[in-house]
Amino acid sequence: MGDAPYAPLAGRTIVLCITGGIAAYKAPLIVRSLASRGAHVDCILTEAAAQFVTPLSLQSLTGRPIYTRMFPVEHQRSYEIEHISLADKADLVLVAPATANCLARLAHGMADDLVTATVLATKAPVLLCPSMNVNMYEHPATRANLATLRNRGLEILEPEQGFLACGWEGKGRLPEPERIAAEVVRLTSPQDLAGLKILITCGPTCEDIDPVRFITNRSTGKMGAALVEAACLRGAEVTVISGPVALKYAPWARVVDVRSASEMLAAVKEGLDGVDVLIMAAAVADYVPKEYQRRKIKKGRSEMSALELRPSPDILATIKPLKDKRFFVGFAAETDDLKENALEKMKRKGLDMIVANRVGEEGSGFASATNSGILLSADGTQEVFEHVEKTMLAHTILDKIRGAW
Numbered sequence: 126m127g128d129a130p131y132a133p134l135a136g137r138t139i140v141l142c143i144t145g146g147i148a149a150y151k152a153p154l155i156v157r158s159l160a161s162r163g164a165h166v167d168c169i170l171t172e173a174a175a176q177f178v179t180p181l182s183l184q185s186l187t188g189r190p191i192y193t194r195m196f197p198v199e200h201q202r203s204y205e206i207e208h209i210s211l212a213d214k215a216d217l218v219l220v221a222p223a224t225a226n227c228l229a230r231l232a233h234g235m236a237d238d239l240v241t242a243t244v245l246a247t248k249a250p251v252l253l254c255p256s257m258n259v260n261m262y263e264h265p266a267t268r269a270n271l272a273t274l275r276n277r278g279l280e281i282l283e284p285e286q287g288f289l290a291c292g293w294e295g296k297g298r299l300p301e302p303e304r305i306a307a308e309v310v311r312l313t314s315p316q317d318l319a320g321l322k323i324l325i326t327c328g329p330t331c332e333d334i335d336p337v338r339f340i341t342n343r344s345t346g347k348m349g350a351a352l353v354e355a356a357c358l359r360g361a362e363v364t365v366i367s368g369p370v371a372l373k374y375a376p377w378a379r380v381v382d383v384r385s386a387s388e389m390l391a392a393v394k395e396g397l398d399g400v401d402v403l404i405m406a407a408a409v410a411d412y413v414p415k416e417y418q419r420r421k422i423k424k425g426r427s428e429m430s431a432l433e434l435r436p437s438p439d440i441l442a443t444i445k446p447l448k449d450k451r452f453f454v455g456f457a458a459e460t461d462d463l464k465e466n467a468l469e470k471m472k473r474k475g476l477d478m479i480v481a482n483r484v485g486e487e488g489s490g491f492a493s494a495t496n497s498g499i500l501l502s503a504d505g506t507q508e509v510f511e512h513v514e515k516t517m518l519a520h521t522i523l524d525k526i527r528g529a530w
């Protein structure tokens with residue numbers, strides 16, 4: 126498995142149309158977010174947008190000419206008809222921010238500037254990111270225009286709720302550039318997992334000792350979150366059952382929050398219905414306190430001789446009888462005898478695949494952006510991975526599941 130950086134938009138051309146809303150100031154950051162994922166970005170600015178963000182800033186970031194007018198001035202004349210060549214070369218046309226004015230003109234099929242003409246001429250997917258004052262957004266004219274555009278198959282990323290630059294509070298904020306770039310990746314990704322329902326467990330569990338203290342482990346949920354994102358991008362319907370984590374999951378997933386191993390078991394049992402694939406990426410506690418102390422255990426004793434523990438409920442062992450035709454993937458975190466331990470776990474738990482991670486070293490396991498270990502399948506195939514980004518590893522795991530499914 127290679128160690129190239131993950132660039133889901135490599136080789137893709139995104140035509141970014143910027144219209145004249147206050148959120149146009151975020152356009153350079155959108156360019157950065159797209160470029161950092163490997164995209165070539167061509168920018169078109171309306172006349173109004175150029176009041177908010179300069180072509181020079183965008184040109185410096187993209188390293189490419191910025192398009193501002195339908196009819197180039199004499200000395201800039203090229204042999205290309207720009208709205209057609211931009212429309213043709215786009216893998217996706219992104220309008221961000223999209224003003225109320227632009228939505229109205231698009232809804233009526235107008236083509237009187239470079240943005241509207243390009244959107245009309247393209248066969249690529251179009252993603253609109255409306256952003257405006259809440260009253261403009263909620264106006265029946267804007268609602269009707271958005272409904273028309275949605276019915277025609279244009280994609281719309283809803284604005285967010287919050288304080289608006291105009292002083293009002295409500296729906297109208299442009300989503301953050303990273304959120305917009307994530308949507309672009311989803312819309313340009315092959316939907317090879319469409320129709321598949323995947324349940325993924327993630328993060329650590331926390332086992333309470335008393336109202337103040339608990340036992341947990343070093344899992345941050347990074348590997349599981351990478352799987353959640355990759356599966357969503359490829360069109361799967363994903364539910365995450367997550368222990369307490371600090372990270373955010375991909376916006377398209379349904380998240381069920383749990384705390385302890387027994388809560389996770391209950392959620393997995395409930396969530397299995399209709400699921401095709403179960404990926405158990407959570408680091409579930411092996412031992413839990415025998416008894417929860419309702420009152421805080423007081424400090425002051427010279428020593429505390431014992432904290433009594435009992436084994437936690439074994440989630441995979443409990444749900445094994447419910448497996449049926451479902452594909453089960455487990456994870457194993459080991460410091461020693463990685464392959465032997467993982468093979469034994471795969472057999473004992475009746476798994477179709479196991480991802481064995483080396484833990485306790487730099488660049489692998491908990492909290493790390495990369496992972497090292499071995500992927501083992503019940504059909505006998507195996508693949509070693511060394512310091513592979515978790516985002517890349519997630520796609521490899523999903524490729525294998527898809528191949529075996």
Ligand SMILES: Cc1cc2nc3c(=O)[nH]c(=O)nc-3n(C[C@H](O)[C@H](O)[C@H](O)COP(=O)(O)O)c2cc1C
Nearest residue numbers: 144145146147148171173174224225226227256257
């Ligand atoms: C300071 C200022 C901020 C504006 N912000 C927005 C906005 O956030 N959203 C919007 O739809 N229109 C906004 N407008 C109005 C648009 O700039 C105006 O409708 C313009 O004609 C849009 O042109 P365009 O769609 O061709 O870019 C704003 C205008 C000004 C002066």
